[in-house]
Amino acid sequence: EAQVTQNPRYLITVTGKKLTVTCSQNMNHEYMSWYRQDPGLGLRQIYYSMNVEVTDKGDVPEGYKVSRKEKRNFPLILESPSPNQTSLYFCASNGAPFNTGELFFGEGSRLTVL
Amino acid sequence: AQKITQTQPGMFVQEKEAVTLDCTYDTSDPSYGLFWYKQPSSGEMIFLIYQGSYDQQNATEGRYSLNFQKARKSANLVISASQLGDSAMYFCAMSDAGGTSYGKLTFGQGTILTVHP
Numbered sequence: 001e002a003q004v005t006q007n008p009r010y011l012i013t014v015t016g017k018k019l020t021v022t023c024s025q026n027m028n029h030e031y032m033s034w035y036r037q038d039p040g041l042g043l044r045q046i047y048y049s050m051n052v053e054v055t056d057k058g059d060v061p062e063g064y065k066v067s068r069k070e071k072r073n074f075p076l077i078l079e080s081p082s083p084n085q086t087s088l089y090f091c092a093s094n095g096a097p098f099n100t101g102e103l104f105f106g107e108g109s110r111l112t113v114l
Numbered sequence: 115a116q117k118i119t120q121t122q123p124g125m126f127v128q129e130k131e132a133v134t135l136d137c138t139y140d141t142s143d144p145s146y147g148l149f150w151y152k153q154p155s156s157g158e159m160i161f162l163i164y165q166g167s168y169d170q171q172n173a174t175e176g177r178y179s180l181n182f183q184k185a186r187k188s189a190n191l192v193i194s195a196s197q198l199g200d201s202a203m204y205f206c207a208m209s210d211a212g213g214t215s216y217g218k219l220t221f222g223q224g225t226i227l228t229v230h231p
Contacts, residue, residue: 031217042118042205042221050217058218090159094217102149103219105159 002027006091006106013081014114021076021109023091029104030095032074036060037088037108046089049074081113116141118206120222127196128230134181135191135225137206146208148189149219150180153203162204165189193227201229 004025013019025032033048035058045058049068063085065077074093078085088110092103117140127133139148150162165173165180173180181190189208193200203226207219 033217035221040223042120042223043207043219044221045218048218088157092159102161102164103159103217104161108157108159110157 002104004091004093004104004106006089006109008109009107010110012112012114015082016080019078019081019111021078021089021091021111023074023076023106024072025074025091025093025104026072027093027095027104028071029093030071032068032091032093033058033103034064034066034074034076035090035092037090043090046076078111081111083113085111086113087111116143116146116208116210116220118208118220118222120206120225122225123223124226124228126228126230127193129198130195132192132194133196133227135193135204135206135227137189137191137222139187139189139206139208141187141208141210143210146210148180148182149207149209150178150189150191151205151207152200153205153224154199155202159205163191196229198229198231201227203227 006023030051034046035043037043044060047066049055091106094103119138146167148165152160163173163175163178163180165182177194179192203224205224206222
């Protein structure tokens with residue numbers, strides 16, 4: 001089954017404690033990205049990657065890091081989480097640029113930073 | 115820069131009736147794509163429908179249709195014969211199909227739809 005898998009689905013942590021949200025896709029997609037969803041703001045792109053070892057900032061990259069060492073994996077790293085990073089996070093992939101641009105989303109990771 | 119606006123924070127509809135969710139967009143790109151996603155209370159994002167900027171016909175997928183009015187820059191979602199399971203958050207989004215924002219979708223704020231029995 002084609003899917004994007006992210007873990008953990010739910011996490012409560014404290015300010016400053018480094019955490020990583022993993023993301024893996026099995027569709028051989030080149031393009032992967034991370035979004036955060038906040039009430040009234042919709043989804044905003046954090047980082048994206050066009051291929052292995054190629055990453056770039058999205059609209060709200062501050063406080064986040066990413067890496068793309070393998071095509072299927074795109075982890076999101078919060079080096080020193082702060083309460084304003086409490087949000088619902090989505091990993092997504094697609095086969096851009098040779099398709100409509102439809103994103104395939106993971107199930108979401110709800111993060112609370114105390 | 116692309117922008118998507120959904121002006122209806124919440125909408126209510128009676129079961130079996132049709133409902134229209136509004137979406138307007140702004141872009142200077144001649145080539146783009148428009149999407150609608152559904153997010154039920156469980157949180158996952160479900161793709162509903164896609165419209166390309168050069169498509170002549172309005173897109174349809176089962177009970178979903180996209181009312182595309184290019185001159186007015188609107189891409190409203192019409193759900194016919196609403197069901198209780200349609201209660202969810204709905205997001206309008208657009209892609210820069212021919213530009214440099216490679217694979218990125220820009221999302222609106224979302225509309226919460228509640229279907230009453």
